Amino acid sequence: MIRSPVRPHVRRLPADLTVVLALTVLTNVVVFAPVIRETPLRVAFGLVFILVAPGYALVALVFPERGPVDRFDDVNGEMRSPTTILERPRSWWGTIDGPERIAFSIASSAVIAPVVGFIVVTVQGSFQFGPTFVAVSAVTVALTVGAIWRRLALSPDDRFRVPYGEWTDTLRAAVFDPNSRGSAILNVALVCTILLVIASVGYAATALPQDDEYSTIYVLSEGDADSVLEIPPGESREVVVGVDNRERRATTYTVVVVEQEMDVSENETRVVDQRELDRFESTTDHGETWRLAHDIEPTADGEVRIVWLLYVDGDAPEEPSIESAAYRVHLWVEEGDS
Template structure:
């Protein structure tokens, strides 16, 4: 009943390649959706996508035909003999069977993903997770679309179809036959090694903190040109604080300016006393900069530094270096205030 409601051209889409498109779309939702991306789902979805999708799409494009050992039921209910399938393959490089297709898919993913990352690093000058993941997704969708086109251009008898029954037979043979079991163990060990290598890259890309989600804070002189090295004691100094938003979202920042009296002895720097001077708040769009001009006038004596503590969202009532997301400081020149 449900199948009759689906349009014929939709029913013709290969199930495995439709699954690749669905996996790509779902993974992007999990990785980039504001609420979902903070959940643990980001890691498994990202790993599965990076390990399988790009390489599988490429292999499906290059090898649209069924392999020499694939079987399928013909129109009369019988099983086609492998020798009658693809007597003359479309591709000059021939066909591959199921295990080769899996191995090539994993190996291709191990090549495609780092290559895209290398190209983007060369263009951007640094690694940024967001653009890299989007680029991998776009390449995967393009390869999948090409693979669907190539496969549908073949006759139904020649198209590759995931041979679930044959793979189950192979699995049973590998488990109960001693010679096949030894061969299977070697193949599984090789595949696990490849998966471990790609998983390490995938984990770094999906679970570890990303370079493209960060903020920066810095202090410039009043002409907004040169950095300030020190602040003169006992007089007001105008400074410009810059905050750059690279959090991949609109962010509200709070900057708390504090004066700290320091104890510097035996190669150790310790905060003796702290006084809050001012605090500022602003909402900044992604890839925009907040310029904050204000006056600083140190009041303490001895070893003193002015610290700008940057908080994402609200700042606590008692700010500290430990609680701040980012910070920058300037020492007050030696002298009496």
């Protein structure tokens, strides 16, 4: 039976949902704080939050009651009788136990995050990590507040609590009790599998470069159709190159401009000779664009292309190459009319 959630004896916040709120706040601090966001903690906290918190809050909202296998009293650890269990009120959609709650939480998170992201992209017209993460956090907080209200509306005996005693008994049965070892092992294996998946994805996300941290370089000059730069013989041409910083930190860039003489055959394109024309360096804040305007004057004839090599954090070598650059863009040179 649903009761008023404002009585004095039910005002204590559920510990698990308090943890969800604390995790939401802490993760946002780790993800957006200027210094902490540059550490691996950003990926670790963000991944755990996205995979667990939204779904757990939703499951807690839908299923505020104890599950059918909550056989132990969390206060004194005593076994409740089957009659007590059967007499407890049930929501019309039923209840779930611990392993199901964990599995549903992760599955629900896998749905909530993309749906919220799709809505944000639809409203803004493009994907941006910051607004999307804040939106997922806001949804998580709203679901958690609703879950707290629903759980506190129940009598103390009917509310879901994290069944530490149940989990301990399940683990003990899996190891020592031959009669219940089969089902207990399945429950433990399910939880271990879920934790292994989280750990594996977390390791991969921490070890590999993140898609939302990148830089781009491109030519801004107009009139260069089909990647061709028209320059009359003996003359120069001003070219504007743009560098976008999406590294989520202030970054020092070095752009090295090289001229390459090319051997173009039927099946391959080969660099015959290369010379450096110029190099530039600038420090750009996250979200900003560095516009580099400079003159290009080719020194070679034949098949020639100009390549802009972008190095991140100012680590440009004395002898730059396409292989050593983080990003690059090029234009072919074609003799135009004087």
